[in-house]
Each structure stands twice: as C-alpha cells, then as structure tokens.
Amino acid sequence: MQVDFSNNYFELFELPVQYVVSQDHLDTRFRSLQRYLHPDKFASASDAERRWSMQAASFVNEAYQALSKPLSRASYLLSLHGISLDEETDTQMSPMFLMEQMELREALGDAPDAADPYAALDKISAQLNNGRRDSESAFTSAANNADWTEARTVVRQWQFLEKLNSEVQAQEARLDDAL
Amino acid sequence: MAYSDKVLDHYENPRNVGVLDKDDPNVGTGMVGAPACGDVMRLQIKVSEDGVVEDAKFKTYGCGSAIASSSLVTEMVKGKTLDEVAAIKNSEIVEELALPPVKIHCSVLAEDAIAAAIADIKAKREEQSTVKASA
Secondary structure, eight states: OOOOTTSOHHHHTTOOSSSOOOHHHHHHHHHHHHHHTOGGGGTTSOHHHHHHHHHHHHHHHHHHHHHHSHHHHHHHHHHHTTOOOOTTTOOOOOHHHHHHHHHHHHHHHHGGGSSSHHHHHHHHHHHHHHHHHHHHHHHHHHHHTTOHHHHHHHHHHHHHHHHHHHHHHHHHHHHHHHO | OOOOHHHHHHHHSOSSBSOOOTTSTTEEEEEEEETTTTEEEEEEEEEOTTSBEEEEEEEEESOHHHHHHHHHHHHHHTTOBHHHHHTOOHHHHHHHHTOOGGGHHHHHHHHHHHHHHHHHHHHHHHHHHHHHHHO
C-alpha cells in the first residue's frame, strides 16, 4: 500500500473525483490506511521512515475529515477545480438569503425566552435541516453540470447554515445545563 | 482571544442598534455576510436631500469584533456626506478598534455594508429622478 502525497484526497481514498461518495468505502479504506500506518509497525524503522509514517498518518486523517463531512467535501471539490470561496473577502450574498439568515438568528436569540424553548429550537433546526438538504442536492446537480459558479454560491450559503446549526446545538446544550 | 477595550466597549454598549424603514426613500440599506464565520450584518443610513447622513442603525449577528465594527461605523458616518462616507476604509476601523489580523475581515464586512447601503440609496434616488423626469 502506498501513500502518495501528490495525490488528492479522492485519489488517496481510491474514489472518483466527485461529490457523491460511499461512506462505507471511505471508512473501510480509512481503517486499512490507519492499520498500515500504525506506529507499532514503524517501531523498529529508521527515523526517516517513522517521520514519513507520521506525516502520512496526518495526511490520511486530514483527507478523511475533509471527505467525510458533506460541506467540507463540497468545499474541497471546489478547491480542486480552482474555485475559491473568498469566505473572508467576498461579502456579497443574495439579500433575500441574508434576510432569512437574520430572521433565523433573531428566532434563535428569542428561543430561550419562548414558552417552550425546546419547541422553538426544534422549529429552527427543522428549517436548517431542510436548507442543508437543499444545499446538498443543489450542490450535487451544479457539480454534475460543472456549473462551478453556482456550486460556489451554494457552498457559501451552506456555510451559514452549518454555522447556525452548531449555534442551535450549543443553545440546546445550555438549556439542558439549566435544567 | 483578548479583545481591545474599545471592542469591548462597543460590544457591551453598542451604539445605534435598530432598524430604519427600508422602504423610506431616504433610507439606504446594506446587507452583507461573511461565510467564514456565518456573520450577518445590516447597516442602514438615513440621508437628507442634500446628501448628508442624518442617522444610522445597524443589526449584526456575529462575533464581538463584527458587532464593534458595525457599531463604530454607525458613529463614523453620521453628519458626513455620501462621498465622505464612501471614502471610509476598513483600515480606519482596524486602527480605531485595534483589531488583530484574524479579525480584519470583520472590518471588511463593515466597509462593504456601508458600500452596499450607499449603492442602495443611490439606486433609489436615481429611480426617483427618472420617475420625475418622465412625469
């Protein structure tokens, strides 16, 4: 088994360079790479080989993380096509989308004071989950059509949904703590 | 990460939080977002007939630096002409708030929000003058 640092993540995992991947395949290949690179196997190896194995293991981990999560896999695929998200410099987004985001954040802010805070959070979660599902299918079809401009727009919006989703979960945890 | 005293001051006592009527012909609204952190910023300016900013309001969902940047900007724009407002650069915000390099994009967000608000009010005024001209 070889770990070639010039491979992209898909190649490393013996997958076609496309958004849809088999999680089973990803997991199986990850486990076999981990076994191959296990520190025990390099216990009596030279310093150079040990260093190589550690670098390879961190390369494999990085690749696995990037390919396992839908949003990061989409972002990575964009980067392979030379598309930058400009996530810190390009602040222009659809006003309609930003308006919805603002409303969702207002709803999240109001949730703790609602008569049933959990129900309020569930409502936001449901909306976010729909949005994330829509993002995934919109990205899949944009990528299939090689429409990278559209794919970039989808990913940039998707990032807001994931961020807000983690804030909803944090809020839920705070409610649990207060019980 | 440690925030500067000025960021904390704007964060704890944000100036001019609120909303102006976006359908008011004298109000320009700018909405921008930063995908990196999921921040959303709305900045509104109320502009007199002769092009001076009379009032400014903002609402920002984001980190302390993003809130402080937009709060500061609402203070900076009041009393200025649209041209003066358009000349505001994010580096002034960075300097005033002593933002660290990782937070510079928050000031970019505020600068872009101003630009979007100016573009909105200019588009409204142009539309009005076209309506007047054709009437």
